[in-house]
Amino acid sequence: MKSPNELSVGTVTTSTARLFAGDNPLRLRSGAALSAVDVAYETYGTLSPSGDNAVFICHALTGDAHAAGFHDGDTRPGWWDTMIGPGKPVDTNTWFVVSANLLGGCQGTTGPSSINPATGAPYGLDFPLLDMADFIEVHRALATHLGIDRFAAVVGGSLGGMQALQWSLLHPEEIGRAIIIAASSRLTAQNIAFSAVGRQAIMRDGDFREGRFLDEGTAPRRGLSVARMMAHITYLSETGFEEKFGRSAQRGELSKNFGVDFAIESYLEYQGERFLSRFDALSYLYLTRVMDYFDPFTDPQALDALMDDPVRFLVLSFDTDWRFSTEHSRRIVRHLEGAKLPTSFREIHSPWGHDSFLLDIPDYHATVRAFLERAAEDLA
Amino acid sequence: MKSPNELSVGTVTTSTARLFAGDNPLRLRSGAALSAVDVAYETYGTLSPSGDNAVFICHALTGDAHAAGFHDGDTRPGWWDTMIGPGKPVDTNTWFVVSANLLGGCQGTTGPSSINPATGAPYGLDFPLLDMADFIEVHRALATHLGIDRFAAVVGGSLGGMQALQWSLLHPEEIGRAIIIAASSRLTAQNIAFSAVGRQAIMRDGDFREGRFLDEGTAPRRGLSVARMMAHITYLSETGFEEKFGRSAQRGELSKNFGVDFAIESYLEYQGERFLSRFDALSYLYLTRVMDYFDPFTDPQALDALMDDPVRFLVLSFDTDWRFSTEHSRRIVRHLEGAKLPTSFREIHSPWGHDSFLLDIPDYHATVRAFLERAAEDLA
Known part of the structure; x- marks a missing residue:
């Protein structure tokens, strides 16, 4: 079913890096620290000599580092293979794409089922509670590990979009564009x-x-x-x-x-x-639980850093998504536009609800593609 | 907070009657039989000498026979006390109201946790699967027990409305009016x-x-x-x-x-x-499970009995109900109107979703009240 220019990134493997250890523990927002943090990640495409073509993919609640291509022997590709690859909206002919399993996850990155070095047993509920900002600290450490100090774009759907927003708020100088899909800045009671x-x-x-x-x-x-x-x-x-x-x-x-x-x-x-x-x-x-507590705009200074380093935002919702309805996206847009940040917003028509962000919906993919083509024009 | 004409029916008690036993078992739609069926019920108001002022209340999934008034010592009244009582929409100054716990329930009527006479132990999963029509057979036996051969109205919300519909389809000669509130004739996949x-x-x-x-x-x-x-x-x-x-x-x-x-x-x-x-x-x-399988209009003869004995229908939905949205009510109305049955339909505005049918929402109560006042005009 694939047209010639919509090829897979091919066979990929997941790497693991120990990004925090010893005298460099991960300090969490809660005040707790993790003395050893491994991160599982994949990359697709080639980093340019100037390092300006990196795109970071943030995964959703149950995603992992394996976003595109095939692991050896697998018949199913990574979870966002429709989005990422040569000729696809996140075009690996242009971009060097980084995808990492989240802190707290269970697919290679340190999480509550990892071994607690202090006890030799799995953390269990002794693992500290996490904050959206903690995810970003670990993503940034991976960037440093890979020699990347700025991403042309950070892209994510659902919890992934919440990370893209959080990163933009905390370190806008490290991000050119952010694509926030079917996400929320504030969960409702429901x-x-x-x-x-x-x-x-x-x-x-x-x-x-x-x-x-x-x-x-x-x-x-x-x-x-x-x-x-x-x-x-x-x-x-x-x-x-x-x-x-x-x-x-x-x-x-x-x-x-x-x-x-x-x-x-x-x-x-x-x-x-x-x-x-x-x-x-x-x-x-x-x-x-990280999603429940995420509510960045209650901080009146939330947007201050973006004043000096504006990120270009693309905010997308799906009209039948009732998990994070368009109203969630509109709230994000209101905050960004209120701060006069360059923000594009589109509600995409799709019958498939929240899951739409994982699907190959032409109007959706065309919008992401066009937004990243603008970014490609800025490349050296 | 009560105005003088909105008084409670006062202190009530739940009665129990053995309606099926011995050589009169309850034959179920599935072909199975129950050799002993007790029914818990309450009544409010007084049956007229001609017996023409009876109203039957069908309860929802987790309701019971105790719809109105207070059990001795209780501080909370029955589950539909806002609806039923002297001067209330189902006015016990006019109507003799009957409310019974459902077959399969657990508040006095025989259900899967009752003792199986054949074994002396609780039925458990040996209790036969039920059908909406089985509920109606038991309601009808209670009517006979009480000396009522026709109800001026049958009223219910949610699963209760489904019973009111089912009864109207099976035995319309026994019903003057049916009030079907926040119900469905066909559950969706969701x-x-x-x-x-x-x-x-x-x-x-x-x-x-x-x-x-x-x-x-x-x-x-x-x-x-x-x-x-x-x-x-x-x-x-x-x-x-x-x-x-x-x-x-x-x-x-x-x-x-x-x-x-x-x-x-x-x-x-x-x-x-x-x-x-x-x-x-x-x-x-x-x-x-009875609700899942309820789908009466797939039978092309479903409405036939109503041709000879038309029931007057009031179908009500609530605009924020997403459990059984207005579309469910509209589907019922389409079937009834397609058969040229006298049908009133209203979507009531309420922010409280499906639970609205239990609440004292003025527009809702006024609509039920007016519909039953029409019925009262027909009384001897």
């Missing part, structure tokens, strides 16, 4: 409610063992799968669910029982199960 | 998804014991509370949550932890806990 119930499903699972499940050889699989199933409901629009599943039976006719009878039940069951093999319950707790 | 995840939370709880928890002295309290918390998110609108809670802290300032920090978290925790004392996990499974 948003927090969904996350809270997901966390309760995990923490009330008898196998959670107050976070020491790794030590005890268990895992809150039932709670984590319930949390994931519930979250999936919020990732798709009601219309999207109707188009995709409606009331159809999973097999032939509805047979009336408590098992998987409707196709929608099979979908949720599959999503819940599949998640268990790739995600950790503690990371789910820590990363969702 | 509706089913929420119910399915709630059931999974219950059934994956280690204490569920494949439905034999009563026998084993346990209860899936964690799963049931998670299901309830999730359902509560769908009962209120996003705007309602914002107005009521926003991002406020439960105590003073946000303290950043995994406990109950935001006020919305405290609300959900409270709702989840309170539910445990009054509801049964098996009833939750059985009653939600």
